[in-house]
Amino acid sequence: MFGERRVWIIVIAVVVAGLLFSCIGGFGYLWYQGRGRLRVRPATPAPAATPKPGVTPAPKGATLNLPGADPPTLDPALTTDATSAEYIVEIFSGLVTLNSDMEVVPDIAKSWEVSEDGKVYTFHLRDDVKFHDGMPVTAHDFKYSIERACDPRTASPVADAYLGDIVGAKDKLKGLATEVSGVRVIDEHTLEIEIDAPKAYFLYNLTYPVAFVLDERNVERGGRTWTDHPNGTGPFRLAEYRLGEKIVLERNEHYYGEPKPALARVNYILAGGSAMTMYETGELDAVPVSLVDIERVMDPTNPLHKELTIARTLSTYYLGFNVNKPPFDDVKVRKAFNMAIDKQKIVDVVYKKTVPAANTILPPYFPNYKNEDLEGYPYDPEKAKGLIAESKYEDVSNFPDITLYITGRGGAPPRLIEAVVEMLKQNLGVEVSIQMTDWATFLMDLATGQYQMFSLGWIADYPDPYDFLDILFHSESVTNHTNYANPEVDHLLEEARVEQDPEKRMELYRKIEQMILDDAPWIPLLHGVDYWLTKPYVKGMIYPPIIIPRLKYVSVSK
Amino acid sequence: MIAYVLRRLLWLPVLLLSVSLVTFSLGLYGPGDPVQVLLGQRADPELAERIRHEWGLDRPLSVQFAGYVWRALHGDFGASLVKYRGQPVGRLIGKRLLVTVQLNLVAIALGVAVGIPLGLAAALKKGSWIDHLARIVVIGGISIPGFVIAPILMFIFARQLRILPPGGWGGIFSLKIVMPALVLGKGPIAVFTRQVRANMLEVLPKDYIRTARAKGLPERMVVIGHALKNAFIPIFTILGLMLGGLVEGSFITETIFGIPGIGRLGFEAFWARDYPIIMALTLLVAVAYALANLAVDIGYGFLDPRIRYT
Numbered sequence: 001m002f003g004e005r006r007v008w009i010i011v012i013a014v015v016v017a018g019l020l021f022s023c024i025g026g027f028g029y030l031w032y033q034g035r036g037r038l039r040v041r042p043a044t045p046a047p048a049a050t051p052k053p054g055v056t057p058a059p060k061g062a063t064l065n066l067p068g069a070d071p072p073t074l075d076p077a078l079t080t081d082a083t084s085a086e087y088i089v090e091i092f093s094g095l096v097t098l099n100s101d102m103e104v105v106p107d108i109a110k111s112w113e114v115s116e117d118g119k120v121y122t123f124h125l126r127d128d129v130k131f132h133d134g135m136p137v138t139a140h141d142f143k144y145s146i147e148r149a150c151d152p153r154t155a156s157p158v159a160d161a162y163l164g165d166i167v168g169a170k171d172k173l174k175g176l177a178t179e180v181s182g183v184r185v186i187d188e189h190t191l192e193i194e195i196d197a198p199k200a201y202f203l204y205n206l207t208y209p210v211a212f213v214l215d216e217r218n219v220e221r222g223g224r225t226w227t228d229h230p231n232g233t234g235p236f237r238l239a240e241y242r243l244g245e246k247i248v249l250e251r252n253e254h255y256y257g258e259p260k261p262a263l264a265r266v267n268y269i270l271a272g273g274s275a276m277t278m279y280e281t282g283e284l285d286a287v288p289v290s291l292v293d294i295e296r297v298m299d300p301t302n303p304l305h306k307e308l309t310i311a312r313t314l315s316t317y318y319l320g321f322n323v324n325k326p327p328f329d330d331v332k333v334r335k336a337f338n339m340a341i342d343k344q345k346i347v348d349v350v351y352k353k354t355v356p357a358a359n360t361i362l363p364p365y366f367p368n369y370k371n372e373d374l375e376g377y378p379y380d381p382e383k384a385k386g387l388i389a390e391s392k393y394e395d396v397s398n399f400p401d402i403t404l405y406i407t408g409r410g411g412a413p414p415r416l417i418e419a420v421v422e423m424l425k426q427n428l429g430v431e432v433s434i435q436m437t438d439w440a441t442f443l444m445d446l447a448t449g450q451y452q453m454f455s456l457g458w459i460a461d462y463p464d465p466y467d468f469l470d471i472l473f474h475s476e477s478v479t480n481h482t483n484y485a486n487p488e489v490d491h492l493l494e495e496a497r498v499e500q501d502p503e504k505r506m507e508l509y510r511k512i513e514q515m516i517l518d519d520a521p522w523i524p525l526l527h528g529v530d531y532w533l534t535k536p537y538v539k540g541m542i543y544p545p546i547i548i549p550r551l552k553y554v555s556v557s558k
Numbered sequence: 559m560i561a562y563v564l565r566r567l568l569w570l571p572v573l574l575l576s577v578s579l580v581t582f583s584l585g586l587y588g589p590g591d592p593v594q595v596l597l598g599q600r601a602d603p604e605l606a607e608r609i610r611h612e613w614g615l616d617r618p619l620s621v622q623f624a625g626y627v628w629r630a631l632h633g634d635f636g637a638s639l640v641k642y643r644g645q646p647v648g649r650l651i652g653k654r655l656l657v658t659v660q661l662n663l664v665a666i667a668l669g670v671a672v673g674i675p676l677g678l679a680a681a682l683k684k685g686s687w688i689d690h691l692a693r694i695v696v697i698g699g700i701s702i703p704g705f706v707i708a709p710i711l712m713f714i715f716a717r718q719l720r721i722l723p724p725g726g727w728g729g730i731f732s733l734k735i736v737m738p739a740l741v742l743g744k745g746p747i748a749v750f751t752r753q754v755r756a757n758m759l760e761v762l763p764k765d766y767i768r769t770a771r772a773k774g775l776p777e778r779m780v781v782i783g784h785a786l787k788n789a790f791i792p793i794f795t796i797l798g799l800m801l802g803g804l805v806e807g808s809f810i811t812e813t814i815f816g817i818p819g820i821g822r823l824g825f826e827a828f829w830a831r832d833y834p835i836i837m838a839l840t841l842l843v844a845v846a847y848a849l850a851n852l853a854v855d856i857g858y859g860f861l862d863p864r865i866r867y868t
Contacts, residue, residue: 073643080598155612157597160605174608224637224644243645244654244818245727273725273816277717281724409829440590440831447594447601456599471600478602 062556064538065285067275068247068268074227074238076209077149077156085209085547087268090249092232093257094212095123095142095191096203098548102367102463104203107257108137108213108233109191118198118500125189130254131215131231139191145214146183147172162205165195198498200505204462207548235261235552246270249551262540262555285538285556289531294354297533307533311543312365314460315528316358316468319404319420323521324483325452327399332391334520338377339384340427341420341523350415354531358524361472361513367463369506374514376524381427388428402432405454407442416525417455446481454481459528463546465509469493473516482521489515559859566852570845575627577844578837582623585833591615592639592831613639626837636834641826647838650823655842658807658819660730664739666800669746674793676747677754678786681762692751699748704741708814711737725816738815742808749796757789764788791862798854802847 071084076092079085089097095109106112109123129137149159150172163169167182182194195202205211218231230238235257236249247268251261269278275287289297289308297304321328321337328334343357359376362369393399406417413434424430432453437445445451460467470493471477475485489512496508516522534541540553593606593615610616614625629636635647642650680692715737716724728734761767762785770780807821820839827835858865 070642072641075644078643080596152608152612155609157600157605157609160602161600224646227644243642243650244657244823269726269816271726271816271818272813272822274712274716274814277712277724280717281720283724438590439829440592440595443594443598443601444590446599447603458599479600481599 062263062558063265063267064263064551064554064556065267065269065283067272067278067284067287068270070244070270071247074230074241076212076214077145077154077159079209080157082547087238087247087249088209088212089234089547089549090236090266090551091230091234091238092209092212092214093234093549094206094209095125096206098207098463098544098546100542100544100548100550100553102544102546104207118200118498119195121193121195121202122186123191123193125191126256127189129233129256131218131233132237132252132254133215133231134254135215135231137213137233138188139185140188141213141215142191143183143185144216145212147180148214148219149210150180156210158208158210162208162210165197165199165202165205167194167196198500200496200498200500200502201462201464201466204464204467207462235549236266239265242270244270255552257552259552261552263551266551279533279535282535286532286534286541289533291351291354294531295352297531298352298354304533307536309532309534309541309543311530311532312363312545313528313530314363314366314463314545315457316361316363317416317457317525317528318358318455319523319525320451320454320456320482321521321523322449322452322454322481322483323485323519324449327391327393327402328452330391330393331519332387333393335377336384336387336391336428337424338520338523339380339387341423341525342379343525344379346416346419347526350419351526355526355529358527361516361522361524362465362468363527366460366465368502369465369509371510371513374510374517376517377520384428396428396430399430402430402452404432404434405442405445405451406434406436407439407455408436409438420523420525449481449483451481456481457528460546465506465513466497469509469512469516470497473512473521484516484519484521486515486519489519559856563852563856566855570848573844573848574841578627578630578841579623581837581840582626582833583619585831585836586615586619586622590831592833595830596640596643635838638827638832638835640830640832641823641835647834650835651820651838651842654807654818654820654823655805657727657817658821659804661735661738661742661817661819662804662806664730664735665742666746666797666804668739668743669750669800670797672743673747673750674754677751678758678781680751680755681758682781684759689755692755696748696752699744699751702744704744704808705810705814707744708737708741708811711740712814725814727817727819734815738811738817741811741815746800750793753793753796754786754789757792758785761785761789791858794857794861795854798850798857799847801853802843802850804850805842805846 068086069083071087072081073079073084074088074091076088079088093107095107095112096104097107099105108125108129110126112121112123114121123139125137125139125142127136131137146163146166146169148154149156150163150169152173152175160170160173163180164173166180168177168180169182171177172180182196184192184194186192213233215231218229219226222229228241232238233256235252235255237252238247239250240246240248247270249266249268251264255261269284275284276290276293278284279287296302297308299305319337321334323329323334343359347353347355347357356363360371360374362371364370364372388394388396404417404421406413408414412418413436417434421432421434424432446454446456458468458472471479473480473482473484473486473489474493475487475490492508492512492515496505496512499505499508530543532543537556537558539555539557542550542553544550591610593609593613594601596609597606607616614622626636633648637643637647638645638650676688676692676695680689683689712724715722722736723734726734767780767785770784771777775783805820807819807824809821809825811817812819812821823835824839826832827839
């Protein structure tokens with residue numbers, strides 16, 4: 001007769017076995033597959049200290065702790081997003097970069113000349129630039145990097161946009177050529193780049209990661225996961241990357257640039273959790289402030305208020321019309337909708353005055369570009385109703401059903417959208433229904449031009465009006481989701497692309513922006529602003545609207 | 559018995575093949591695709607086609623699926639397309655899976671350690687304050703959502719009292735696991751409490767219990783040795799299914815507490831249509847549940863003398 005205990009032991013054994021079964025089965029094939037290290041060891045031993053595996057002694061100098069997110073990639077040629085760029089601009093660098101005033105300044109290229117016709121750039125490289133492992137950087141490395149970025153096998157999502165102006169780049173990307181003929185190595189420290197037209201914004205393109213320099217041996221030897229041990233040229237090295245946990249950057253002792261980084265180490269905590277709480281307990285030295293906490297922090301009597309920085313971004317959130325779909329095929333209707341929205345009220349009530357209302361396409365604080373005096377649409381419901389009467393529809397009852405398409409993660413639509421829909425109803429008597437889909441589906445429908453009206457945002461990748469006005473409103477641009485097509489605007493945009501005189505160029509863009517505003521393909525709603533809290537012992541921290549290398553300006557004095 | 563187990567195991571490849579085929583097709587034919595998500599708003603149709611071609615997404619379903627199965631059999635489950643470009647899927651999932659399984663184990667252990675005794679006590683002392691407490695625990699545990707309890711716990715213990723860390727992961731023996739385990743454990747605690755109580759109430763009036771008492775056995779022996787043992791079969795089923803769910807992460811809990819687990823990875827992979835990750839996760843869950851089910855069925859054979867397999 002089996003004893004009680006025996007049975008229990010068997011039961012427990014079975015349960016544990018079942019557990020082990022599923023775990024071992026799962027881990028087994030995953031371990032087998034992912035035999036590459038899960039944790040990245042330091043790539044090169046710093047001359048001062050040789051790190052023992054698993055134990056990296058903190059180098060001399062201070063440490064900064066920041067919140068971060070897992071980057072989709074650390075390969076500069078594949079970078080499309082801000083999260084990846086934030087790390088990449090610290091680990092890698094290129095010919096030119098942007099300073100904190102958003103101006104193009106020399107980086108690895110100490111100087112350059114542009115030919116008479118504006119098409120040939122000759123870059124003179126510094127001779128003291130080294131990769132993190134100490135190997136010198138030459139023009140050949142740039143040639144390699146650009147060739148790789150334009151190689152169809154790399155499948156770079158951004159090479160067309162940023163390197164496409166270079167002669168031969170598009171051919172190589174399409175598989176019609178094996179080399180980018182416009183990139184030429186003159187000698188070890190001289191690089192020539194030829195573009196297809198005298199485009200005035202070309203240098204901005206080169207500040208983008210896709211144009212950064214890579215070490216050929218590093219990439220080829222590393223294979224698919226070469227970014228585990230990147231051999232870059234930036235002010236910081238990648239010391240450690242634990243997926244989902246943290247990224248540790250350490251000062252590059254060979255850094256050629258100015259200033260030399262004061263920080264010895266930067267820890268990015270990737271795990272998430274409550275950033276505000278971690279800031280208050282001192283685990284993080286700077287955090288973004290969410291809408292929930294903004295009121296508390298904006299209160300001048302709150303001690304946190306002194307640690308607040310308000311960082312403006314070059315972004316606009318808007319409602320877009322499909323100008324080919326009724327009732328938005330009539331400009332008067334679009335203007336009427338513009339005038340029926342009380343943006344200031346939305347900003348006051350929904351956003352508690354933490355963001356500025358938008359009346360123009362570009363934010364009014366675009367560097368070197370002034371558009372505050374351009375005419376937008378004031379809030380005027382009476383005039384709006386009048387415009388509808390003047391339009392070909394005469395009355396809102398003649399409108400087809402209107403649907404506003406938004407994207408989100410389920411749940412209720414954002415209060416901004418609810419406010420807009422409510423205002424349209426109250427001021428015009430128009431019932432707008434809302435449809436929300438997930439991001440991937442939204443993109444798909446956006447690309448096929450399904451929507452009558454949609455809500456979206458746009459953020460500048462570099463501080464030039466081209467990145468807003470041309471990319472979004474040129475009739476042939478793939479990013480033109482409103483189907484806006486104005487031949488006069490097209491013509492002016494094309495002129496502005498190659499206008500060499502910067503003042504004349506800005507004047508052209510002002511004219512263009514006013515014309516676009518007059519045609520009202522958008523209802524600009526608000527411009528994005530980030531709120532950050534920074535500990536008082538952190539000096540030199542900046543929050544620029546474009547991702548630029550900034551950690552080298554930061555120091556910690558505890 | 560062995561024959562039975564082997565027969566069950568032979569179904570596993572069939573299961574995996576069907577699950578992967580369905581998931582694969584849904585991914586390919588469903589709305590949205592990873593190239594679009596990768597390119598975002600700046601999607602150039604020509605560039606998109608080029609990248610799709612480079613990734614082999616423009617080939618017919620049968621070709622792509624065959625390729626996937628072939629590579630999978632060699633242990634290559636591909637690399638992430640969008641969320642972590644180029645990183646092999648195994649590496650992405652492996653570490654996170656460990657974290658999720660550990661967290662879930664602790665949650666289930668809580669369920670067993672708290673739920674079973676509580677249910678037992680509630681059944682034995684029906685109508686007493688323990689019974690009422692159990693009822694509150696059950697209703698609360700099932701109906702109050704995790705995203706309500708989590709911030710409350712965070713506020714009390716991390717912000718105000720400062721006795722627990724506000725988030726992150728430190729392994730199974732660190733303080734950081736306390737709050738998320740409580741949040742995830744409330745479900746198992748509630749379920750076990752309710753189930754044990756109900757089953758015990760059903761078993762206690764039975765004749766064989768009266769016989770055992772009449773024989774003069776100590777009460778503890780009667781309750782645990784006879785009553786609980788017989789009440790255990792439904793519990794065992796639930797436990798088995800929970801073990802299958804070990805590999806499922808909770809997106810909400812992981813996000814709130816900053817835990818690098820499978821839940822967040824899975825959610826973001828679905829959001830970005832990152833097919834290789836989606837496929838691997840789906841297969842993982844299928845295998846886990848299939849094996850857990852098998853373990854439970856085998857367990858029955860030992861637990862219930864009325865059940866025998868041939």
